[in-house]
Amino acid sequence: MNQTTQIRRSARAGTTEPVWVRVLLITMALAFIFLFLLLPLAAVFTEALRQGLGAYWNALQEPDAWSAIRLTLITAAVAVPLNLVFGVAAAWCVAKFEFRGKALLITLIDLPFSVSPVVAGLIYVLVFGAQGWLGPWLQAHDIKIVFAVPGIILATVFVTFPFIARELIPLMQSQGTDEEQAAIVLGASGWQTFWHVTLPNIKWGLIYGVILCNARAMGEFGAVSVVSGHIRGQTNTMPLHVEILYNEYQSVAAFAVASLLALLALVTLLIKSVVEWRFEREENAAAQLPPEKPLYSGTTP
Amino acid sequence: MTLTVTAAAPSSPTPPTPGRVRNPRRVLPGFNLALGYTVLYLSLIVLLPMSALVLKTFTLTWEQFVHAVSSPRVVASYQLTFGAAFVASAVNAVFGLLVAWVLVRYRFPGKKLIDALVDLPFALPTAVAGISLTALLADNGWVGTLLAPHGIHLAFNRNGVVIALIFIGLPFVVRTVQPVLEDTERELEEAASSLGATRWQTFRYVIFPAIAPALLTGFSMAFARALGEYGSVIFIAGNMPMVSEITPLIIIGKLEQYDYAGATAVAVMLLIFSFVLLLFINALQAWQRRRSGAR
Numbered sequence: 001m002n003q004t005t006q007i008r009r010s011a012r013a014g015t016t017e018p019v020w021v022r023v024l025l026i027t028m029a030l031a032f033i034f035l036f037l038l039l040p041l042a043a044v045f046t047e048a049l050r051q052g053l054g055a056y057w058n059a060l061q062e063p064d065a066w067s068a069i070r071l072t073l074i075t076a077a078v079a080v081p082l083n084l085v086f087g088v089a090a091a092w093c094v095a096k097f098e099f100r101g102k103a104l105l106i107t108l109i110d111l112p113f114s115v116s117p118v119v120a121g122l123i124y125v126l127v128f129g130a131q132g133w134l135g136p137w138l139q140a141h142d143i144k145i146v147f148a149v150p151g152i153i154l155a156t157v158f159v160t161f162p163f164i165a166r167e168l169i170p171l172m173q174s175q176g177t178d179e180e181q182a183a184i185v186l187g188a189s190g191w192q193t194f195w196h197v198t199l200p201n202i203k204w205g206l207i208y209g210v211i212l213c214n215a216r217a218m219g220e221f222g223a224v225s226v227v228s229g230h231i232r233g234q235t236n237t238m239p240l241h242v243e244i245l246y247n248e249y250q251s252v253a254a255f256a257v258a259s260l261l262a263l264l265a266l267v268t269l270l271i272k273s274v275v276e277w278r279f280e281r282e283e284n285a286a287a288q289l290p291p292e293k294p295l296y297s298g299t300t301p
Numbered sequence: 302m303t304l305t306v307t308a309a310a311p312s313s314p315t316p317p318t319p320g321r322v323r324n325p326r327r328v329l330p331g332f333n334l335a336l337g338y339t340v341l342y343l344s345l346i347v348l349l350p351m352s353a354l355v356l357k358t359f360t361l362t363w364e365q366f367v368h369a370v371s372s373p374r375v376v377a378s379y380q381l382t383f384g385a386a387f388v389a390s391a392v393n394a395v396f397g398l399l400v401a402w403v404l405v406r407y408r409f410p411g412k413k414l415i416d417a418l419v420d421l422p423f424a425l426p427t428a429v430a431g432i433s434l435t436a437l438l439a440d441n442g443w444v445g446t447l448l449a450p451h452g453i454h455l456a457f458n459r460n461g462v463v464i465a466l467i468f469i470g471l472p473f474v475v476r477t478v479q480p481v482l483e484d485t486e487r488e489l490e491e492a493a494s495s496l497g498a499t500r501w502q503t504f505r506y507v508i509f510p511a512i513a514p515a516l517l518t519g520f521s522m523a524f525a526r527a528l529g530e531y532g533s534v535i536f537i538a539g540n541m542p543m544v545s546e547i548t549p550l551i552i553i554g555k556l557e558q559y560d561y562a563g564a565t566a567v568a569v570m571l572l573i574f575s576f577v578l579l580l581f582i583n584a585l586q587a588w589q590r591r592r593s594g595a596r
Contacts, residue, residue, distance in 0.1 A: 015490045017500055022407055029403040030415070032396045036468055037421050040433040043443065047436050086342045093335040105339070107583075111347055114575040116529025118549040119568045122556065123350035126357050131561055133353055157346055181328050190330035212423065219426025221532035222549065226556065239428040239532070246432050246536065255436075258429040265424035272424075273417040 044262045048255035059253035060260070067233045068241035068257065071149065075224075075237060076217040079156040083213055084206075087164030091202075092194075095172030096180065106169065112161040120158045121226025124151055147229030152237060155223040160213045167209035168202055175201055204279040208272060215268040219261055354572070357565040369566035378548045379570075381459060385547075386527035389466030390474075394520045397474025398512075404475075405482045419475050422468055427532030430468055435537045438464065457539030462547065465533040470523030477519035481512050481589075514589035518582060525578040529571065 016022070049056055059065065090109060094102060112120065126132050128145040138145060145151045179201070183193040199206075221239040228235045236244065238257055245254035358366065369375070403409075404416055422430065436442050438456040440449040445456060455461055485508060493503040531549040538545045546554075548571055555564035 015487055015494065015503075016406070025399060026403050026407055026409050029396070029400045033400065033415055033418060036471065037418055039437060039443070040430060040468065041421065041425070043433045043437050044429060047433070086339065089335040089342075090339040093332055093339055096329050097332050097336075099332075099336070105343075108343055108347065109339075110579075111351075114525055114529075114579045115351075116531065116549050116568075116571055116575070118531050118552050119354070119529070119571060122552060122564060122568050123354050125556070126353040126561065126565065127350050129561075154346070158350070161346060177329060184328055184330070193329070194331075215424045219424075219429070221426060221428040222530075225531075226553065239426045242428050242432065243536075251436075254432060258426075258432060261426045261429045265421060265426070265429075268424040269417050269420055272420065273413070 041262060041266075044255055044258050047251060048259040050255075051252050055252050056256050056259075059250075059256035062253065064233045064236070065241060065253070065257055068236045068238045069260070071152070071236065072218050072238040074149070075153050075156050076214055078153050079160055079217045080210060080214050082157055083160055083164050084210060086161075087166075087168050087209060088206075090165040091168035091172045092198075094169050095175075096177050109165050109169075110162050112158055115158075117159055117220065117222030118226055121155050121223040124154050124158070124227050128154075146227050147231070148235060151227035152224050152235060155227045156217050156220050159220050159223050160217045163213035163216065164206070164209035167205045167212070171202055171205040172198075204275050204282075208275050208279075211268050211271050211275075215265060218264055354565060354568060357562065358569050361562050361566060365562070366566050369563040370570045374542055374546070375548070375551055375567060377543045378546050378551045381462065381545065382528055382548045385459060385462040385466055386524050389463050389527055390470055390520050390524040392463075392467050393470045393474045393523050394516060397471055397519060397523075398478055398516060400471075401475045401478040401482055405479060420472050422470075422472050427469065427530070428536070431465060431533040431536035434465055434468060434533070435461070438537065456537050457545075459538075459545050461537035461539065462534050462545060465537050466527040466530060469530050469533055470527055473523040473526060474516070474519035477515045477522065478512055481515040482508075485511050511592075514585055514592055518585045518589060521578060521582045521585060525575055525582065528574060528578070 017025070048059075090105075093099070094106060125146050127134060128138060128151060129135055130139065130146075132146075145154070179197050180193050183197045184190070188196070218237075219239055220237075221243070224237055225240060225243070228237070228240055230236065230240060230244065232244065238261055242254050242258050242261070245251075245257065361369070400415075400419065404412065404419075435456055437444045438461060439445045440454065440456070442456075445454075448455065455464060489507050489511075490503050493507045494500070498506070529549060531547070531553075534547055535550055538547065538550075540546050540550060548567065552564045552567050552571070555561075555567065
């Protein structure tokens with residue numbers, strides 16, 4: 001008895017570090033997180049409340065701030081569903097079928113991630129701007145895309161393009177096609193199969209992708225900055241409004257709008273963590289099911 | 302999406318007719334629709350606009366292109382962008398590994414909170430990160446007041462660029478190393494220790510080789526992101542030409558002077574750098590898969 005505990009203890013000593021090393025490493029990691037993540041986050045809120053709650057509320061009730069909030073919401077409300085439909089379609093054909101050029105397609109879907117946001121904005125200026133491909137035609141028909149809301153939405157769609165597809169593709173690939181095939185063979189229509197078999201299986205991945213996509217869509221700065229034209233009250237999203245206020249030395253107002261975006265980030269992290277924990281729990285529950293009742297709702301364990 | 306039911310005919314045993322290769326797994330409907338929509342949307346949003354960039358470059362003569370991408374101010378911006386991105390990613394490789402290690406191996410209060418917080422740079426808009434870091438590090442900020450008396454200034458110079466890029470890149474390293482560290486086999490470490498290895502030797506010769514590909518991937522992803530980063534940097538950099546002006550800002554500056562061709566030329570250079578990195582990352586990930594598959 002005494003011998004086994006001793007053996008166990010020495011075995012554990014071989015795969016972990018002395019206590020002082022552990023404490024030192026944890027302290028260093030926490031100090032780094034504190035300095036680089038927690039402190040900037042705290043600074044947003046303290047700077048916003050520097051002149052008290054009254055100044056904070058006044059800053060948020062500016063009509064320009066409101067129009068920035070509205071434009072940000074509109075942009076996300078258009079960009080996220082567009083990329084959601086695309087993400088599901090892309091994941092369906094990539095994960096459930098074999099075809100030539102699949103690797104290339106996946107690489108192209110990831111492409112917007114490796115393009116600088118500034119370049120992402122620039123390409124739309126080159127297509128739709130006054131000197132661009134479609135510029136003269138658009139001007140003749142009095143359609144404004146660049147330096148207007150449609151350009152902002154397009155640039156946002158570009159930078160958030162891969163988010164949902166990228167979450168869904170590996171998830172759906174790991175799930176295979178057995179369940180869908182069974183549903184089809186049993187007589188379900190394609191739409192029924194998708195709705196009742198595929199969708200429940202991918203729901204966590206879908207939510208995960210949507211909230212990350214949404215966070216980026218609402219917070220995008222570089223790409224939107226190039227195509228917006230910075231017209232106050234018209235083509236300013238929240239991050240652009242933050243920049244303008246900050247450059248005008250209206251620090252409290254800038255941080256007040258920024259604090260809304262920081263809250264959005266915190267809510268995003270919260271939902272993301274909850275989704276991860278739920279997914280993990282379902283995975284574990286599925287792993288413990290007896291093999292004759294494979295009612296899993298995640299990837300195969 | 303209207304998914305019509307195709308006849309439920311599972312893999313037909315007849316050999317495929319020559320010239321028309323049928324996919325035996327194609328029992329599920331919706332392939333043509335899904336692929337068609339994917340390719341159409343991809344072309345409209347990504348490929349066509351990107352080709353506009355390439356075509357615009359061809360309107361320049363070679364001399365004009367070289368002149369646009371190699372003027373002293375632009376070259377200084379490459380040096381800053383690459384240098385700062387490299388330093389920031391190296392710092393992130395060290396501390397990202399540390400954070401991932403602590404999160405995977407140790408238990409301490411608030412661990413779940415820290416784990417969730419690591420993704421903050423993904424979720425926090427870059428402009429917010431930029432003004433917040435500037436407020437902290439400016440000479441009258443919380444951190445700046447402590448450092449300014451010692452002659453250390455972290456905002457409005459190159460230090461600020463590095464710090465902003467460290468903030469942006471941290472989650473890339475942590476999130477690529479963390480899962481690999483979780484999957485490393487403890488049996489190997491036990492074997493190493495029972496064969497007489499010290500803990501440091503076990504880390505150096507057993508654990509580190511296993512996570513090295515992931516660490517390098519995380520480093521490259523942070524580096525790639527740092528090259529193109531704009532929002533968080535411009536507030537803290539001070540943006541002095543030749544000193545603390547990053548390449549994306551050069552593009553913006555040229556655009557504001559309506560020098561579309563010049564902006565495009567610099568953008569193409571930036572894109573080429575990113576693509577080379579992308580290929581490098583893909584090769585790294587293939588290496589990582591081979592390595593974990595071989596074990």
